[in-house]
Amino acid sequence: MGPGKDNIELENVLRTLRERGHRVTPQRRAILREALSTRGHISPGGVAHAVAQRLPGVNASTVYRTLGLLEQLGFVSHSHGEEGYAYHLAGRADHVHLVCNACGRDLSLDIAETRSLAGAIERQNGFTPDFTHFAISGVCGKCRETF
Ligand SMILES: [Zn+2]
Ligand SMILES: [Zn+2]
Ligand SMILES: [Zn+2]
Numbered sequence: 001m002g003p004g005k006d007n008i009e010l011e012n013v014l015r016t017l018r019e020r021g022h023r024v025t026p027q028r029r030a031i032l033r034e035a036l037s038t039r040g041h042i043s044p045g046g047v048a049h050a051v052a053q054r055l056p057g058v059n060a061s062t063v064y065r066t067l068g069l070l071e072q073l074g075f076v077s078h079s080h081g082e083e084g085y086a087y088h089l090a091g092r093a094d095h096v097h098l099v100c101n102a103c104g105r106d107l108s109l110d111i112a113e114t115r116s117l118a119g120a121i122e123r124q125n126g127f128t129p130d131f132t133h134f135a136i137s138g139v140c141g142k143c144r145e146t147f
Pocket of ligand 1: 041079088095097
């Protein structure tokens with residue numbers, strides 16, 4: 001199995017790293033294990049915190065670089081939100097983040113729902129949008145009720 005599958009195995013990632021000439025250090029292994037076992041969004045800060053509990057002395061920049069490498073290899077992609085950026089496993093970046101600018105709630109919209117807008121942008125601007133890269137800001141239903 002390669003990138004793009006829903007279930008990304010640690011051993012598969014480690015094999016790919018070695019094949020591309022990257023060293024697999026205990027630190028890298030711990031970081032990758034933590035990232036790949038994270039449910040939902042993988043935040044670099046969260047991974048750094050969890051790894052530091054188990055392997056003291058792993059510095060944050062190693063975590064950031066390792067996650068960047070994981071993205072270069074196509075196993076994850078990032079998206080920007082209110083609280084910095086987070087990674088999705090490849091195959092799970094199939095939604096747009098909707099962030100409420102009043103309460104900060106982060107809702108999710110299926111990427112399929114953006115198809116007609118994407119088509120309009122392509123026709124009018126010759127531009128292919130990537131709605132998964134940045135969150136769309138707005139006001140959630142709960143906050144709208146109280147305005
Ligand atoms: Zn997401
Ligand atoms: Zn970006
Ligand atoms: Zn809200």
